[in-house]
Amino acid sequence: MSFKHVALYPCNPATARGESTKLSSNKDKIVYTNGRTVIIRDLKNPSQVIANSGHVQAATVARISPTGYYCASADATGNVRVWDIVGEDQVLKAEYKVLTGRVNDLEWDGESNRIIAVGDGRDKFGHAFMMDTGSSTGEIMGHSKVINSVTIRHQRPFRAATAGDDSTVVFHQGVPFKYDKTIKTHTKFVQDVRYGSSGDHFASVGSDAKVFVYDGKTGNTLGEFNDNPHTGSIYACAWSPDSKSIVTSSADCTVKLWDVESKKAVTTWKLGTGVHNQQVGNTWTAGDDIVSLSMSGDLNIFDKRTGDKPARILQGPTKSITSAISTSGSTTFIAGASDGRIVSFSGSEYSTIAGPGHASLVSGLGVASSGDIYSIGYDDTVREIDVKGNNFTQASCATASQPKSIAVANDDTVFVAEVKHIEAIRSNQKVHAVETSFTPNSIATAGKIIAVGGEDHKIHIYEWDGKTLGKAGLLEGNKGPIGALAFSPDGSLLASGDSSGKIVLFDVEKREAITSRWSFHSARIHSLAWTADGKHCASGSLDTHVYIWSVAKPMKNIAIKNAASNGVNAVFWLGDNKLASAGADGCVRTWDITFH
The missing domain is CATH 2.130.10.10 (YVTN repeat-like/Quinoprotein amine dehydrogenase)
Structure with missing residues (x-):
């Protein structure tokens, strides 16, 4: 590799x-x-x-x-x-x-x-x-x-x-x-x-x-x-x-x-x-x-x-990129920055998302099945982005507390992990909220399963029936507060990255750890991203490095050292073999990956 x-x-x-x-x-x-x-x-x-x-x-x-x-x-x-x-x-x-x-x-x-x-x-x-x-x-x-x-x-x-x-x-x-x-x-x-x-x-x-x-x-x-x-x-x-x-x-x-x-x-x-x-x-x-x-x-x-x-x-970011995702799986992506600005990239240049954006740090981006993008910011707001029009829609929804992470389910329900709540939002209206006994840090969805990583070093599993969230289990194995979660595309695997730099891979159905050997990072994991085939997972960390891990061979990895000064805040795939990383330096870098 x-x-x-x-x-x-x-x-x-x-x-x-x-x-x-x-x-x-x-x-x-x-x-x-x-x-x-x-x-x-x-x-x-x-x-x-x-x-x-x-x-x-x-x-x-x-x-x-x-x-x-x-x-x-x-x-x-x-x-x-x-x-x-x-x-x-x-x-x-x-x-x-x-x-x-x-x-x-x-x-x-x-x-x-x-x-x-x-x-x-x-x-x-x-x-x-x-x-x-x-x-x-x-x-x-x-x-x-x-x-x-x-x-x-x-x-x-x-x-x-x-x-x-x-x-x-x-x-x-x-x-x-x-x-x-x-x-x-x-x-x-x-x-x-x-x-x-x-x-x-x-x-x-x-x-x-x-x-x-x-x-x-x-x-x-x-x-x-x-x-x-x-x-x-x-x-x-x-x-x-x-x-x-x-x-x-x-x-x-x-x-x-x-x-x-x-x-x-x-x-x-x-x-x-x-x-x-x-x-x-x-x-x-x-x-x-x-x-x-x-x-x-x-x-x-x-x-x-x-x-x-x-x-x-x-145009382009002028502050640290705090969140970024691909929008079509090719050369198009959207990035949010610490000053609240969100930019889209298509072809060869950036353009700023127009309209009433965020007033402060963009803490997360999620893409719906319709192709629209949802964003959350430290202004305690969820906003919707029309990708085709390259602008914010007028619709927005205030959150109960500071939003830390966002995930969008298959039915386009937006789940937001907040300081003391998990909120479900559909059509820019709150449809459900759960008050937690722990402090949520990160969230991910796969089908009806909602995984929430907490400050308590644990992953709390919920099930969504379209109306309410029900507690469905607990996953343990991380050594620090969990800052990043990502389900594999088929929902069978869950990668969990924590503040110590350790990543644990879980079998979702069996509710047990497959491997805890993905531990080469030396600082907080900020982002995780799976390949379309679910065989490899990329991670970006505060230690400025990017690693690409193999499910079949847990000890095999690709190490991209010093991918961004001051830390890598987001990793995402732009195709089967092209990885992008965005960091605190406001730059996005792309890499061609050879797996064999």
């Missing part, structure tokens, strides 16, 4: 209100961070995705070197990692502690030898160093508050500009980099500063909704872009590949394209209203794609020749 990694479906960038989110690009690749993960995705070839989770703390910014061989990424504790992106192993070249606080931005020089990292620190707000040795290449001085952005002229003589919360832009000579002058054009926080690829000019944008352009060699102010200006804070700017245009993204929910020579706005794209449509980051790829990031995490891709709406919108 063996496995092969097939595809990675990445999360979208993480955003924070009132802050600029740094996007960058190299050729047709865009680079961003989410949690501990750095994502590099190719806009022209969606299958080319790199996810690196080497940071111990939340990553804040990442940029590819001009040569295209390395990526430098930084985190919230002041560490910068330089790693190889050419090989599959993503070998770490160097790691440096450059600041005592958060790194907000970093930049490579044109020779891919030097890096300047800026942000927050007790003794300094910026550090310039050699990428291979870490030795200093000058001083980043002149700011009295946190630095938000840095840019370096890629041609000799090198120059650098930094922008900070002290409302100033500081110009540096180089190398070694040294303070030259302070530029006081802005009246509020300066959010972003960027050099054009030609090196002739650089631009700055800020919370005062102003855009300024400067001479690239001297730092002299050349003028302000005040034709049809933004009406809200500008969080990011980016230059066109030919250095003749600038694009800016603002909290007024607009993206503007400016002509540098005339200093006039050529095109304005309006992206709706509301906080979720505020534009908080952008980049302009060498392939001439303008990418702007919405507060919601959507990546809006614009064509500069059309001034109406984005040519494409890349």
Whole structure:
């Protein structure tokens, strides 16, 4: 038995209100961070995705070197990692502690030898160093508050500009980099500063909704872009590949394209209203794609020749995926996240389920025989999803307490395991409820049998006659609270995973354990999924690993190590030989499995 990694479906960038989110690009690749993960995705070839989770703390910014061989990424504790992106192993070249606080931005020089990292620190707000040795290449001085952005002229003589919360832009000579002058054009926080690829000019944008352009060699102010200006804070700017245009993204929910020579706005794209449509980051790829990031995490891709709406919108999870299931057994699946968002995947891209969704963590998803999906969330609500329409229906049902797990019976009755109850719901109406003496954690159904895993380390078996739940037995053998249950497709077997990492396989009819040897996980089991033939069962755990177990040969397994940083929260089959795993990093990965 063996496995092969097939595809990675990445999360979208993480955003924070009132802050600029740094996007960058190299050729047709865009680079961003989410949690501990750095994502590099190719806009022209969606299958080319790199996810690196080497940071111990939340990553804040990442940029590819001009040569295209390395990526430098930084985190919230002041560490910068330089790693190889050419090989599959993503070998770490160097790691440096450059600041005592958060790194907000970093930049490579044109020779891919030097890096300047800026942000927050007790003794300094910026550090310039050699990428291979870490030795200093000058001083980043002149700011009295946190630095938000840095840019370096890629041609000799090198120059650098930094922008900070002290409302100033500081110009540096180089190398070694040294303070030259302070530029006081802005009246509020300066959010972003960027050099054009030609090196002739650089631009700055800020919370005062102003855009300024400067001479690239001297730092002299050349003028302000005040034709049809933004009406809200500008969080990011980016230059066109030919250095003749600038694009800016603002909290007024607009993206503007400016002509540098005339200093006039050529095109304005309006992206709706509301906080979720505020534009908080952008980049302009060498392939001439303008990418702007919405507060919601959507990546809006614009064509500069059309001034109406984005040519494409890349959607996806922005938080940990907490539950996921396949919807048709092929390439379609639905995933719920810790922020309440539910997304569907079909073909090659995500789309967000529209309508009145959940307000907080999605704790479970279940599919009915009709094909509709039911979801539960920590907002104590059961909701119905119309898969064909890709939207929530208006129907919903409140639960008596916090729902932890969901299962849908053959008659489309929805069973919800809650803190002290098991509720049966049909047509979005409660039809039955049982108060339990134990705390339910997980639930699964097969025919008339309902299995409920509890905090008491036991599986409580119920029978459903269409109207009421009757107690029908008890299964024991697990060593911890039971977090995942799954019946085999024919209902004859029941797999039970607990908090110790142990999985026990039960014979449902005989009410006895078949094997307790599925015990290679070292942490809580979050999800179990059977193959269609009932011969193999996959498990996903907090220990970041996925295992595929054999019923016929209990000691045989396929181990997919480090399938998701911070833990695997869901596993599901997309066919007889294709397994998908979703994790706390917000990414979904698929694997081709060979059983013989």
